[in-house]
Amino acid sequence: MSSTRRILMCAPKHFRIEYEINPWMNRRVGSDPDESGRQWQALHDALIALGVTVELMDPVQGLPDLVFTANAGLVYRDLFVSSRFRYGERQGETPIFDRWFADHGFTVEHTPSDHHFEGAGDALFCGETLFAGYRFRSDARTMQWVGDRIGVEVLPLELVDPRYYHLDTCFCPIAPDAAIYFPGAFDEYGRSVLWDRIRSLIEVSAEEAFSFSCNAVVVGRSVVLNEGAPKLAKALERHGYRAIPLKLTEFIKAGGSAKCLTFRLDGEDAALWRSTADRSKAV
Amino acid sequence: MAHTEANPGDSGPIEEIEVRGHIVDSLLLPKILDRILQMGGTFEIRECSIGTRRIDPSRALIAVRAGTADRLDEIVGDLIEHGAWPIHPEDVRSESADVAGAFPEGFYSTTNQPTQVRIGGRWIDVSDQEMDCGITINEAESTARCLPMADVMLGMPIVVGHDGVRVLPMERPRESSPFAFMSSSVSSEKPKAVSLRGVAESIRAMRDAGKKVLLVGGPAIVHTGSAGHVARLIREGWIQTLFAGNALATHDIEQAFFNTSLGVDLEQGEAIEHGHENHLRAINTIRRIGGIRQAVERGRLTSGIMFECIRAGVDVVLAGSIRDDGPLPDVITDTLEAQRAMRAACKDVGFALLIASALHGIATGNLLPASVQVVCVDINPATVTKLADRGTFQTIGMVTDVEPFLRSLALELTGA
Numbered sequence: 135m136s137s138t139r140r141i142l143m144c145a146p147k148h149f150r151i152e153y154e155i156n157p158w159m160n161r162r163v164g165s166d167p168d169e170s171g172r173q174w175q176a177l178h179d180a181l182i183a184l185g186v187t188v189e190l191m192d193p194v195q196g197l198p199d200l201v202f203t204a205n206a207g208l209v210y211r212d213l214f215v216s217s218r219f220r221y222g223e224r225q226g227e228t229p230i231f232d233r234w235f236a237d238h239g240f241t242v243e244h245t246p247s248d249h250h251f252e253g254a255g256d257a258l259f260c261g262e263t264l265f266a267g268y269r270f271r272s273d274a275r276t277m278q279w280v281g282d283r284i285g286v287e288v289l290p291l292e293l294v295d296p297r298y299y300h301l302d303t304c305f306c307p308i309a310p311d312a313a314i315y316f317p318g319a320f321d322e323y324g325r326s327v328l329w330d331r332i333r334s335l336i337e338v339s340a341e342e343a344f345s346f347s348c349n350a351v352v353v354g355r356s357v358v359l360n361e362g363a364p365k366l367a368k369a370l371e372r373h374g375y376r377a378i379p380l381k382l383t384e385f386i387k388a389g390g391s392a393k394c395l396t397f398r399l400d401g402e403d404a405a406l407w408r409s410t411a412d413r414s415k416a417v
Numbered sequence: 418m419a420h421t422e423a424n425p426g427d428s429g430p431i432e433e434i435e436v437r438g439h440i441v442d443s444l445l446l447p448k449i450l451d452r453i454l455q456m457g458g459t460f461e462i463r464e465c466s467i468g469t470r471r472i473d474p475s476r477a478l479i480a481v482r483a484g485t486a487d488r489l490d491e492i493v494g495d496l497i498e499h500g501a502w503p504i505h506p507e508d509v510r511s512e513s514a515d516v517a518g519a520f521p522e523g524f525y526s527t528t529n530q531p532t533q534v535r536i537g538g539r540w541i542d543v544s545d546q547e548m549d550c551g552i553t554i555n556e557a558e559s560t561a562r563c564l565p566m567a568d569v570m571l572g573m574p575i576v577v578g579h580d581g582v583r584v585l586p587m588e589r590p591r592e593s594s595p596f597a598f599m600s601s602s603v604s605s606e607k608p609k610a611v612s613l614r615g616v617a618e619s620i621r622a623m624r625d626a627g628k629k630v631l632l633v634g635g636p637a638i639v640h641t642g643s644a645g646h647v648a649r650l651i652r653e654g655w656i657q658t659l660f661a662g663n664a665l666a667t668h669d670i671e672q673a674f675f676n677t678s679l680g681v682d683l684e685q686g687e688a689i690e691h692g693h694e695n696h697l698r699a700i701n702t703i704r705r706i707g708g709i710r711q712a713v714e715r716g717r718l719t720s721g722i723m724f725e726c727i728r729a730g731v732d733v734v735l736a737g738s739i740r741d742d743g744p745l746p747d748v749i750t751d752t753l754e755a756q757r758a759m760r761a762a763c764k765d766v767g768f769a770l771l772i773a774s775a776l777h778g779i780a781t782g783n784l785l786p787a788s789v790q791v792v793c794v795d796i797n798p799a800t801v802t803k804l805a806d807r808g809t810f811q812t813i814g815m816v817t818d819v820e821p822f823l824r825s826l827a828l829e830l831t832g833a
Contacts, residue, residue, distance in 0.1 A: 262471075274445070274500030278438030278474065287471050289443040290500060323444040331442070 139186045139353055140399040142234075143178060146170045146201045147193035151388055155221045156270075157297050158389035170384035174201065177351075177358065177380055177395060184353040184378075189399065191234050197227050202390045203397035204302060206231040207253040210284045210407065214240035217253040220271050238399075243283065249276035254397060255300035257288075259405030260307035260332055264288045267301025286407070289331065291324040297344075302393045304343060306350045307404030308357060308375060312336070314350070314366065316343035336369045346382070346391035352403050360391045429484045430585040432493050433463065434501040437476040441467060446477055449499055458483040458492045478504070486533060486540065486585050509534040509561075509581030511554055511574040518569055520551045525576040527552060527563050528584060529787040529808060534561045535581035546786035547760070548808050552576040565760070567753050612815055613822065616792050617829040620655060620768055623790070628767025629657040629732075633781045634722075635774030637796075637819055639668035639678045644722050646823040651725040653831045658732045658762050659722075660781055661774070663741035663748045666709065666723050670745075671699040673721035700743035708746045734758045736777065760784055768792075771812075773819045775800045782809030794822050 151164050181188055194200055206227070207216040214235040219225045232242050245251045256272040257280060258265050264286050266277035274290045281288030291301065295318060298304035304319030305328075312334035317325055328335060338348055347363030355375050359366075360382040367377035382391045401408035440446040453460045464478040481496070483489035493503055512521040529548040533540040536559050543552055543561045550563040553573050561576075569575065576582060620630055638647055650656050668678045676683055680692025703712050712718040713727040726733050736755035737748040749755040763784050771778035771793040778793060782804050785791065791812040793801045801814030815822065 268500070269498060274498065275502065278500060281438060281472075282474065285472055287439050287442070289439055290445060291443070292448075292499065323448045327442070327444055 138400070139184075139403075140189060141181055141186050141351070142189045142191060142203045142206070142397040142399050143174075143181075143395060144191045144200050144203050145193050146174045146385075148195050148198055149174075149193075149201045149385075149388070150198045152198050153223045155223055156299050156389040158387060160387070163387055165384045165387050173380070173382050173384050174395065177382065177392060180358055180378055180380060181351065181353065181396070184356050184358075186353055189238075191230070194226075194230055197224075197230065199224055199388065199390075200227050200230065201385070202255075202388075202394040203231075204390075204394045205252050205255040205300070206397050207235070208251075208257045208280065209240070209254070209397075209399060209401060210286075211401075212240055213284065214242050215251070215253070215280055215283065216242055216244050217255075218245050218247075218249060218251045218276075220250045220252065245276050245279055249273055249279060251276040251280065252300060254402075255302050255394065258301055258305065258307055259286075259402055259407065260313050261310035261404070262286060262406045263331065265301065265305065265307070265328075266290045267293045267305070269293050270296060270299035289327050291327060292321050293319055294321050294324075295319045299389065300394075302349055303346065303389070304338075304348050306348050306352065306357075306393065307332075307402060308336075308352050308370075308373075309334075309404050310406050312373065313404070314338055314348055314370075316340070316348055318343065334373065336366070336373065338363070338366050342366050346386050349391035349393040351392045351396050354403065358392050360386065429482050430486045430489045430583060431480050431482045432489055432583075433478060433480050433504045434493060434496055435476065435478055435504045436496075436499075436501045438474050438500065439468070439471075440475050440477065440500075442471075445499060446475075449479070449496055449501055452495055452499065453479075453481055453492060456483075456492045456495060457488060486531075486583075490540070507580045508536060508538065509552075509554065509576050510578050511556075512577050514569045514571055514573045514575050516569075517571045518567055520566060520569060520575050521577055523577045524551045525579060525582055526550075529783075529785065531585040531786070531788065533583050533585065534576060535583075536561070540583070545760075546788075547784055549783060552582070565756065567756075610825070613825050613829060616770075617826060619790055619792075620770075620830065623768040624655070626767060629765050630655060631658040631660065631763070631766045631769040631781070632656045633660040633769065633771045633774050633777050634665050635661070635772065635777065636664035636668045636678075637773035638665060638722070638823070639672055640681075641773075641818065641820040642683050643820045643823040644669050644672055646820075646827040647722050648720070648725045649827050649831055650823075651722065651729050651731055654729065655830050656731060656770075658734075658766060659726055660734050660736070660759055660762070660777055662777055663735060663737055663744040665774075666735055666745055666747065667696050667700055667742065669722040670703060670709070670712075670718060671696045673718055673724060674699050674702065697742060700745055703745050703747075704743060710747075732762045734762050736780070738776070756780075756784075763789075770794070771804070772823070773800075775803065779804055779807055779809075782807060782812065785809065787811050794819055 149170050151161050207214050216232050236242050250273045252271040256267040266288050268274040268290050269292050277288050277290045298319035304316040307313040313332050314336040316338045342363040345362035346360045347366050350357045350359035357375050358378045361379035370377045459482045461480045463480050467475045527550045532543040541559050541561050545563045547563045550565050552561050553564045554561040675695045677692050677695050680688050680695050682689050706712045709723050710727050718724050735748045737744050737750040769791045773795050793804050793812050794815045798816045805812050
């Protein structure tokens, strides 16, 4: 495992509910800028306290969802596969992310022009396999394209509940052979694939899934997530993990939580390629 | 028809889709196959290669079939969501006609089955469906229609090749079909009364649906003494369109004038003296008056098939041939012009009754889309099989003498 974990974040200076592109967003409810600032800072500080190196990118006026850096794209070693957002409201983020990744030593690639792909929001490594959510934001076909490009096995999973529109809202790998997930977000085929392929699956209840507890940041044996999931916290403890609950309610109003606010630049802890990359670096 | 118990999976439009990736472990392949069945389609896996290592993608080529084009589009649209992709997404190709009256080389030759072409990514129905034609398209208006070779004008965009063209095979009649009463294409051994009731019911259903009934008749109708039955069917509104040659009209008028057909007295069944002149005299009379309509209007022609047609406003097309006597002034002697007139008169025809007329029957069969029900009645089985062999496969054939058939049909429909 890498000793330095690097995460990209973007401060919520311009974060607002300015449009509605998922069932959580409601412009009439809005968000409190001071409160969202405090909540974001608490997450940032908690990650620093876990030994994470947090890289910051500049907020951009008119791109309120730029705070959700998880949707920038997918990182695999030094390759950055840029997102191709489904909704026009977020498409303006792509050049900003592309520039940042190019400036930071990544090779930037794009999926074909008619292929929707929302990066680490929908594509998550667990072991050597890329688990990929599709239907609401990313296309099943694009996921195969991404798998071909980076040479890994991709298992597309259909998302069936629009509230869990990204895979990272209902599924979170915590180790190469373990993940937390909310079964209600998948159809029977998807659940069968997860049961078949992941040795240790921690099931999240509908109530706790609704508080975005699957949208968690895993740092070693720590899992940073929104508060309101005591049952999951206990289950994690039984598996040797420590839950760190934080209040992230302002971001849930936009359909995102801890995971969405972070982008793991060196690969998620559950991704096996990450440890092999470390080994090759060490030689 | 030969396929009364057709499997629902053996007809309907087909589209080939490809699914690739880790479709086995992700259960995408079984899921896609399940979706096809759940949505009422059927499938055939045409090719399948499974990756040997975990990172190797697999690939399956699946032919998806559904009962209708709309249902197929719905199924394929759903499968695209799951990563499948139609493998022939090309638009139709066309070339401008470089010669008037001829198609460009490599033109697409039509069948009489419903056909669609893909323009701007959308499947468009081809109108005026007819076999042995080309297809001209209007990209700006997203329309396409069948075009006979002779009607090609310089510069018309004509479809070439098979890409972007799909034929939607007609569903074969099932047991619920009005034609289920006969299960072989040529029937000489079936109970005639049952068959006849089926024809009568179809004609009734067609009239109720606001479609036209077309009669294509040969002179045997008059020789066999059936003109009265046909006249009654016309009089009572069961026939809206009549196609024939010079002979049917001439013999009918001869009968009206002289009560003979080719000089044979239709009541006595014997040739009368100088009777062979009668048909020429009949033609001559009509030519002197100027036409059949004029003869009716002047009170000269007062009975028979042609008389009833004029009175009932039936759309009549008389197409000539090389051995025509006269011919009657109403006969169209330019073959291409006659084809155009017949083509125009075929619109909205839902049922065609071809009676004892090999050439006009086949000509009409060529003009009709496969959706039009066709019944061919002839004493000679070869006429019926010839019609089916030329592509009018929807034909139901009855091998029988036409007089008892028409007498019974008139009785069945008019109740008289």
